[in-house]
Amino acid sequence: MYIGLLQIYFIVPWLASCFRQSGARVVVSARTYADFTPQATFDIKKCDLHKLEEGPPLQAMLSREEGLQYYRTMQTMRRMELKADQLYKQKIIRGFCHLYDGQEACAVGIEAGINLSDHLITAYRAHAYTLTRGGTVREIMAELTGRRGGIAKGKGGSMHMYTKNFYGGNGIVGAQVPLGAGVALACKYLGKNELCVCLYGDGAANQGQIFETYNMASLWKLPCIFICENNKYGMGTSVERAAASTDYYKRGDFIPGLRVDGMDILCVREATKFAAEHCRSGKGPILMELQTYRYHGHSMSDPGVSYRTREEIQEVRSKSDPISMLKDRMLSNNMASVEELKEIDVEVRKEIEDAAQFATTDPEPPLDDLCNHIFYNNPPMEVRGTNPWTKLKSVS
């Protein structure tokens, strides 16, 4: 269902035919922005509810501007991750590299449902969130390649990127969840009507510390949105083999929960808005399970096909890709043109290329940064090197 100015299809050609009749030539190929549908409403999937009377709305409004922005951001994420894949295979990125391609609707949809002044924390599949939370592609890529221009000055790497109100990037499975509730505690304590989005995966969902956190967040009514990104596999273990209950949205027990189509950005956005409203009204925590999928293996050292079939991956790609879904919606509702989206693709590609260029040419951090950042607001101190005669310097 859509409200559109579809009569444009009729007016412009009519005008053209008028002009042709008067002998002037009219080029109709370049369409003005007035040609496009400025806004449309879409049906979205109903969320499964747990301990909730009502859920998010069943329709979502999307403006042209929003649509183009979501498209651009998701495409940027996609290309950035694929470039990271390339650089990893060239051994320019080292160590661990966990890629997010396939899950873009989650990161973009969540951010669309909250404010930048809210807080967010996630696990190690974090490049996309670093972007939505204010990081630039340049800084992210330079961090992956371990250069001084990286968002953590090259010292953190793939799993340890931070920005304002974004607490990483965490390498230990599940540990970020109590941290997120702690951030929420601070939000409530400081009374600024902010909340914390606290993400974890289906593998982490079985961690004890998460249940401890559910208990305290609920007892103390912390403004915390727990979000389980269920991409069906915890490293190489499918959800059925790891969890006695795979209804992750119900695992909060006394915490109300929603199960959301994580491949549909509008679904994610509406659910997030709903959840944010719940928290901000003082009702305490809420839990969202986003059903999503990762195209890559768990990390770059996992081919990703020993525990799932290539057919499965291909099927998700062809039927549920989040970027394709948004693109189809916009095109079939005349909210953008093929050329326009292609142009965005070209711009994104260029941005990624430039960032990769920076990331591969920026110098590595200077050696005198080695021992810095041990303590905050501390006078400079001496740090032992590899032997007693080597004394290094550390400043805050």
Add this chain to the structure above:
Amino acid sequence: MASLRCFLRSGKNAVSAVLRREFHRTSPAAVQVTVRDALNQAMDEELERDERVFLLGEEVAQYDGAYKISRGLWKKYGDKRIIDTPITEMGFAGIAVGAAMAGLRPICEFMTFNFSMQAIDQVINSAAKTYYMSAGLQPVPIVFRGPNGASAGVAAQHSQCFAAWYSHCPGLKVVSPWSAEDAKGLLKSAIRDDNPVVFLENELMYGVPFEMSEEAQSKDFIIPIGKAKIERQGNHVTLVSHSRMVSLCLDAAAVLAKEGIECEVINMRTIRPLDAEAIETSIMKTNHLITVEGGWPQFGVGAEILGRIMEGPAFNYLDAPAVRVTGVDIPMPYAKILEDNSIPQIKDIIFSVKKTLNV
């Protein structure tokens, strides 16, 4: 009859020689085996030998092991003996300890020892102390194993060395193999030991091949826990090390030998109980001691060794203060240039030797 292993060169292609009288001879049927395969063999043999032995951990079964150490074992032994766990260390470590208390002999794998911190209460309070607390009633025959220490580019949360932490605790045995032979012989010993053993492997060593003597290939090849090994004989300085750093010590020794400095390289093999006697005997010969480890300096393995030497008979034989070569006292950075400068390099060992010998 004394049989001495001597002159092992650096990790890449270690040659083991059995000394008979004055003759050096390589074992006729020696083969090249990687540390990974040695560990795999050890587990395979012990699983076959004793029904009560089983392996549990993340990705150990159907994935063949995150680092492929348990490759083929699930296919061979099935679900009952090779168990994939959810990502819940505190939980499954506790389950493993409980199983050990009730008569089984579990091998509990931590994907890396960094994740063992989530379970450390079970390792220390439930496993290590129980035999004592029960005054001998309740043994806990369990092995906790996995990669320890720095890898390559895995950053701060994945690069910590836990040798000092675990070795601090009475009731635990802590083993840190270097070569393929070490890996196999010590893991078999650990599994057969009736006490909780923390078995610290090293990811960077997994793929390194070593020559394995015919003797070491046998199904009953055991290396006793608590005994160090002299990998290289020397007269001028004693280098004491464990795990991957043994390779660096041997490389440094090879360089120094060209300058006429002969290093005695001791491979600790076991951190707890510490073979202080082997170190003391060596110091009484060389009069100089340098410990080399990848972990942090404060309260580290080297610190303990130096303390023991101070308190023991070998102190009077030292011609210079004993010295520690360690990792830099910082969380592990990611960038390659920073990471390389965060752990001991061969040049650091060489530098420390020369400073100690005052040359």
